Amino acid sequence: xxxxxxxxxxxxxxxxxxxxxxxxxxxxxxxxxxxxxxxxxxxxxxxxxxxxxxxxxxxxxxxxxxxxxxxxxxxxxxxxxxxxxxxxxxxxxxxxxxxxxxxxxxxxxxxxxxxxxxxxxxxxxxxxxxxxxxxxxxxxxxxxxxxxxxxxxxxxxxxxxxxxxxxxxxxxxxxxxxxxxxxxxxxxxxxxxxxxxxxxxxxxxxxx
Amino acid sequence: xxxxxxxxxxxxxxxxxxxxxxxxxxxxxxxxxxxxxxxxxxxxxxxxxxxxxxxxxxxxxxxxxxxxxxxxxxxxxxxxxxxxxxxxxxxxxxxxxxxxxxxxxxxxxxxxxxxxxxxxxxxxxxxxxxxxxxxxxxxxxxxxxxxxxxxxxxxxxxxxxxxxxxxxxxxxxxxxxxxxxxxxxxxxxxxxxxxxxxxxxxxxxxxx
Numbered sequence: 324x325x326x327x328x329x330x331x332x333x334x335x336x337x338x339x340x341x342x343x344x345x346x347x348x349x350x351x352x353x354x355x356x357x358x359x360x361x362x363x364x365x366x367x368x369x370x371x372x373x374x375x376x377x378x379x380x381x382x383x384x385x386x387x388x389x390x391x392x393x394x395x396x397x398x399x400x401x402x403x404x405x406x407x408x409x410x411x412x413x414x415x416x417x418x419x420x421x422x423x424x425x426x427x428x429x430x431x432x433x434x435x436x437x438x439x440x441x442x443x444x445x446x447x448x449x450x451x452x453x454x455x456x457x458x459x460x461x462x463x464x465x466x467x468x469x470x471x472x473x474x475x476x477x478x479x480x481x482x483x484x485x486x487x488x489x490x491x492x493x494x495x496x497x498x499x500x501x502x503x504x505x506x507x508x509x510x511x512x513x514x515x516x517x518x519x520x521x522x523x524x525x526x527x528x529x530x531x
Numbered sequence: 532x533x534x535x536x537x538x539x540x541x542x543x544x545x546x547x548x549x550x551x552x553x554x555x556x557x558x559x560x561x562x563x564x565x566x567x568x569x570x571x572x573x574x575x576x577x578x579x580x581x582x583x584x585x586x587x588x589x590x591x592x593x594x595x596x597x598x599x600x601x602x603x604x605x606x607x608x609x610x611x612x613x614x615x616x617x618x619x620x621x622x623x624x625x626x627x628x629x630x631x632x633x634x635x636x637x638x639x640x641x642x643x644x645x646x647x648x649x650x651x652x653x654x655x656x657x658x659x660x661x662x663x664x665x666x667x668x669x670x671x672x673x674x675x676x677x678x679x680x681x682x683x684x685x686x687x688x689x690x691x692x693x694x695x696x697x698x699x700x701x702x703x704x705x706x707x708x709x710x711x712x713x714x715x716x717x718x719x720x721x722x723x724x725x726x727x728x729x730x731x732x733x734x735x736x737x738x739x
Contacts, residue, residue: 359660360571360658360660360661361571361658363568363569363571363572364658364661445657445716446657448716448717448720449649449658449716449719450568450569450572450658451719452567452568452572452647452648453569459720459722463720463721466717466720495733497729498729498730498732498733500717501710501713501714501726501729501730502709502710502714502730502733503713504713504717505708505710505712505714505715505716506709506710507713508653508656508657508713508716509656509674509709511656511657511659512656512659512667512671514667518709521702521706521709522706522710524706525706525710525737528737529736529737
């Protein structure tokens with residue numbers, strides 16, 4: 324997986340005063356656009372306009388649209404892993420309440436963008452037939468990383484007796500992420516958080 | 532929703548001997564391509580080539596790519612509803628075994644195309660931000676139609692005591708279709724039926 328190597332804002336390298344910031348702006352614009360409409364429908368011109376970077380200068384920062392996409396996947400994967408950790412490692416809450424908090428936060432996040440933005444990894448996963456083959460293992464690895472974080476939280480819940488001792492928490496986390504991407508897809512289609520809540524309700528019923 | 536009005540092969544209208552067949556071929560090619568890679572990545576030239584129809588004659592049969600897409604959605608929705616009925620109305624099997632049969636058939640169908648084809652409605656739902664707004668209610672209506680067919684099957688299972696009497700079968704069917712689209716997405720990404728089986732296992736555990 325590509326390392327996103329975020330550069331600190333305000334501390335660009337001496338040789339090229341704004342190189343780091345411009346690169347960062349392009350990646351941010353890319354993540355926003357890919358999260359909204361996927362890879363194929365996203366034109367480089369649109370990303371350049373959103374990042375307020377002159378047309379034609381894209382290849383100054385990235386070797387290709389493919390290389391840019393790979394960095395955007397890694398960037399989004401890491402951003403989302405940090406978001407998951409903020410919820411799932413929050414020791415002030417019982418483990419399953421942490422997951423409930425993540426789900427409520429995800430719905431609020433989708434609502435903020437009127438359910439126009441979904442999951443970058445889900446969008447690109449859906450488009451995989453039309454994407455560079457190298458993205459396949461990268462996208463799957465991101466899902467496996469998120470699943471591992473959720474499985475650890477479910478094991479904590481299990482240790483406290485909130486999930487039966489015989490249940491396979493890795494499998495439950497895999498189930499969650501398989502279905503959750505469907506819920507995000509449907510929430511975008513319906514412009515509503517209802518599919519997220521229906522899926523969460525079923526998942527918690529499954530744990531009980 | 533647009534009515535697909537399939538024309539019978541070999542009985543074209545008298546005025547234009549091959550009009551019906553050509554139109555049918557284009558729709559078949561469209562469904563195959565949209566099922567593989569969605570709407571945005573699908574070019575009309577590709578559909579014409581697949582249907583073996585001369586370039587430039589597309590607008591002879593359809594007013595626009597948008598109108599063509601709407602017919603393809605309706606066509607796929609009806610095709611899939613018939614497939615669901617073949618399984619879910621099969622009185623030789625117990626109701627939940629009918630659903631198991633559908634799931635096994637879906638996996639076999641995806642395997643036949645090496646997990647390159649997914650669900651046309653899921654693909655277009657995922658792309659909705661980049662698609663004609665009129666598709667939104669059409670796609671959602673297809674999902675609701677499929678859910679109603681599954682809910683009827685679950686109610687039969689409930690009447691036989693296979694699902695608890697207090698459970699809301701419409702809600703369970705909604706849950707199934709929300710998560711199933713995530714499973715199809717992940718199966719395409721992984722090129723494996725494993726996500727379909729994991730999701731189905733969780734769904735049946737939820738019913739128990």
